[in-house]
Amino acid sequence: MNYQSFAYLYDELMDEAPYDKWVCFFQKQKEKYTPNANNILDLACGTGEMSIRLSEQGYQVTGVDLSEDMLAVANEKAMNKGYRIPFYQQNMTELEGIGPFDIVVIFCDSLNYLASEKEVIETFQSVKRVLKPDGLLLFDVHSTYKIDSVYAGNTFAFNGDDISYIWSSYKGEQPYSIEHELSFFVFDEQTAQYDRYDELHKQQTYTINQYKHWLTNTGFTIQSIEADFGEAVTDTSERIFFTAQNRY
Missing domain, CATH: 3.40.50.150 (Vaccinia Virus protein VP39)
Known part of the structure; x- marks a missing residue:
């Protein structure tokens, strides 16, 4: 990772x-x-x-x-x-x-x-x-419940002054596994623009x-x-x- x-x-x-x-x-x-x-x-x-x-x-x-x-x-x-x-x-x-x-x-x-x-x-x-x-x-x-019923198929978002994100979760290949696709938007004071960062996080329980x-x-x-x-x-x-x- x-x-x-x-x-x-x-x-x-x-x-x-x-x-x-x-x-x-x-x-x-x-x-x-x-x-x-x-x-x-x-x-x-x-x-x-x-x-x-x-x-x-x-x-x-x-x-x-x-x-x-x-x-x-x-x-x-x-x-x-x-x-x-x-x-x-x-x-x-x-x-x-x-x-x-x-x-x-x-x-x-x-x-x-x-x-x-x-x-x-x-x-x-x-x-x-x-x-x-x-x-x-x-x-x-x-818990297996959280992986399958709270995370899987859901999207979470946060909109702050300096940082925002979109977080989408998908079922992984293995039972009780999840893949989190995260996109962060971080304000850069020098350019007065938002920089984007993408991450893929995998979890298994x-x-x-x-x-x-x-x-x-x-x-x-x-x-x-x-x-x-x-x-x-x-x-x-x-x-x-x-x-x-x-x-x-």
Whole structure:
């Protein structure tokens, strides 16, 4: 996936994202299962918003992302706020040279950007290798309902003063997959014109039972599965949250 254009627009587009709710979910699960945890890996950290927020809570945070452009934004933001957060460009399926960590988080449906079942399994294996015994893996994914009934066949739009977008979603080739075609129009003050950027983002999710099977086969104990920041899972839940503990 090409994030070259998207990386510099991401924070403005995600301005209303529920980051505080992700932090609350993290704090709740940390206190319940690993109350002494301090060393955190923010995997698929993007522009570092969660990394910075966790650092503000006093945790020792490391950020990893595949996108060099996202990491450049993250590093600049962290430095401007006075945080020395180590950021590394790595594939989440092949983590190396870092850890061990008390908790690994993969938030904001980042796991859904993996292209295959094989990559999801490899990511769980990779995370297990960098987790301490009894360490936690916390992640959220789109539900199959959201992929098939909320995204597929729908178009979303936003019209702001400096940035606008048109976002159309189409069913992908695989079950529970989606392709997002995004066109951004960004105002350039120097030319007094709008520049257009086009992106294609592909996402894939799986059933809850598939995620459970892969986690347990990898050596995790599933501690909880919930929906939409603390709700019970239903047929129309849109975001599924997993808490898994490293079993040795």
